[in-house]
Amino acid sequence: xxxxxxxxxxxxxxxxxxxxxxxxxxxxxxxxxxxxxxxxxxxxxxxxxxxxxxxxxxxxxxxxxxxxxxxxxxxxxxxxxxxxxxxxxxxxxxxxxxxxxxxxxxxxxxxxxxxxxxxxxxxxxxxxxxxxxxxxxxxxxxxxxxxxxxxxxxxxxx
Numbered sequence: 001x002x003x004x005x006x007x008x009x010x011x012x013x014x015x016x017x018x019x020x021x022x023x024x025x026x027x028x029x030x031x032x033x034x035x036x037x038x039x040x041x042x043x044x045x046x047x048x049x050x051x052x053x054x055x056x057x058x059x060x061x062x063x064x065x066x067x068x069x070x071x072x073x074x075x076x077x078x079x080x081x082x083x084x085x086x087x088x089x090x091x092x093x094x095x096x097x098x099x100x101x102x103x104x105x106x107x108x109x110x111x112x113x114x115x116x117x118x119x120x121x122x123x124x125x126x127x128x129x130x131x132x133x134x135x136x137x138x139x140x141x142x143x144x145x146x147x148x149x150x151x152x153x154x155x156x157x158x
Contacts, residue, residue, distance in 0.1 A: 006066065008101055008106045011056035013048045018041050018065035019056060022089045029092075030124060037152075046127050054086065059099045066094045069103045073114060082109035085121035100133065122147065 011019065020040040027033045046053045059067030067090040074084045083108055090100045111119045123130045123141070133140060148158070 001058075005097065006059050006061040006094075006102070008057055008059050008102050011047070011058045011068070013044055015056070015058050015065055016044045016047070019043070019058065019068045019070075022065065022068050022091060023087065025091060026087060026089045055110065057103060057110065059090065059103055061094065066091050067099045067103050069107045071107055071110065073116065074120075076117070078118040081114070081116045082113060083107070083116045083119045085119060088121070099144065104133075 017040050020038075020043060023038070024033065024036060027036045047056060054070055054072040057069040057073075058065050067088075069088050070086040071083050074082050076082050088100060088103055088107070090103070108119060121134075123134060123144065123145075125131075133139065
């Protein structure tokens with residue numbers, strides 16, 4: 001997708017360092033910079049290797065990466081194949097210029113291309129601007145579930 005001030009396109013391997021910087025910016029925004037253990041090298045392998053674990057769309061403006069959408073296909077036993085939107089990030093200095101909308105719409109089109117049953121994602125309960133953004137698209141915000149995980153140290157003790 002093209003706009004006079006930015007372009008949305010499929011990511012390339014050389015986009016990974018700038019994309020990783022946006023992920024670190026997101027971690028700061030979410031008050032969890034210490035939680036990032038991924039690396040650009042792992043992202044390069046995992047997203048652009050022989051068996052990619054995720055896809056990524058990027059927003060580029062004046063030669064700089066200013067936004068990313070990272071997604072992957074997951075499986076719901078109730079619905080079937082779904083596209084999971086892992087992260088939608090637009091750098092703070094260019095928010096409010098339609099880049100997030102364009103990335104979200106491009107991700108929804110990717111979900112359509114992949115012929116999935118739905119697109120799903122998470123949003124922090126205190127991130128009111130993001131919640132309102134998603135509601136403006138007609139998203140259903142479900143508050144009836146808890147997020148659960150086994151972190152690496154615990155997972156490998158089992």
